[in-house]
Amino acid sequence: MTLRLVIFDVDGTLVDSQGHIVASMEGAFGAHGLPTPTREAILSIVGLSLPEAFVKLVPDHVDKRDSLTQAYKDTFVDLRATGRAQSPLYPGAAEVLAELATRDDLLLGVATGKSRRGLDHLIEMHGWEKTFQTLQVADHHPSKPHPSMVETCLAETGVAAADAVMVGDTSYDMEMARGAGVRGLGVGWGYHADEMLTRAGAVQILRAFPEMPAALETMWEVA
Template sequence: MSSKLRLVIFDVDGTLVDSQGDILAAMGEAFDAVDLPRPSRATVLGIVGLSLEVAMARLAPEADHARMVQAYKDAYMTLRAKTGAAQSSPLYPGARETLERLQSERDVLLGVATGKSKRGLDKLIEAHALENVFVTRQVADFHPSKPHPSMIYQAMLEAGVEPQDTVMIGDTSFDMEMAAAAGVSGFGVSWGYHPVSALSAAQLVLDEFSALEGALQTWWRASA
């Protein structure tokens, strides 16, 4: 693309992998743990991307959030152990090929910024054999929940890349709002958990992974 280093940061759930089955089931167990009715699929998917504590507070303001978070984590781990992370959270079509092509670009660095825990992200990356793909991994353990820009700030610091050379890729309003708060470009994706109408803060919205490389080239060329 150019001799200038660029950074592409990916959200995980709903962007790189489709983990909604386990998310919905684990959230159901979390609500069962505090004797509350299980929320609808749309309600649960609407909070994907937030850190668990923040998500529980939104979904059940008066409940025991610590108990819900632990029940969610226990259920998620059990579900993942039954089938394996690669099967329970498969990569979206074209994700691996796009990551490999972008990684081969000498001036492009890749990272992730996710509401997952470090343990959960590490397990997922290992399951998909992506250990050497991302130069920076930002997780919920060490940052405020999205859309706070802390994850992007740290990713740019670790990669040594400036805001104008950074793009955040995500499927939720939280990802796009985080990008805007950090002063970086945000590309939404239409295959994830939030409707396209919620991605109003995005510079553009992609309908398939194969369109990402061309969109990045066009965007960076225009901003050069």
């Protein structure tokens, strides 16, 4: 039996966090007296680590990168604690993860631009404590699309790159996968357009979560 690994992005892939992210950006920029970028601009940087995201959003204010990052985090936590912003799972996500987690030939992992604190909260909320075997977050790695997160997932699980798939909604996820020698499976319900995913190396783009198990089998059959 060949042991295989499926690595998931989080924001835009497992959870629809755009409302929470945009509101947190509004709080961060408002705290600094700066105009908030458009929703389109904000969603375009989802997946990057926060410092890199702010460099892209406001290149003329690089000196404020660290304080914007902290203001974003503070706002994000406050919105979550007060229930003013939600990040619901995409339809079918819980069921597909539960199905994949029962398989003896599969390991599951996470590679996310979230902090460990944010990921731990999500895992506790959805009861995923035993679902994932490797968890990689922005606290411990260079920002996507650097391949460090995927490479660490492979090292921790002992799975070969040829037997792994990265599932994500942004070009950063697909570029990260390609950099680590792993195939990228794009999802069409997230924050980057199909053409961006394809250009970045997505082998296939899903339209709904229930398509995922069959798509994974097809990808491995043609490997």
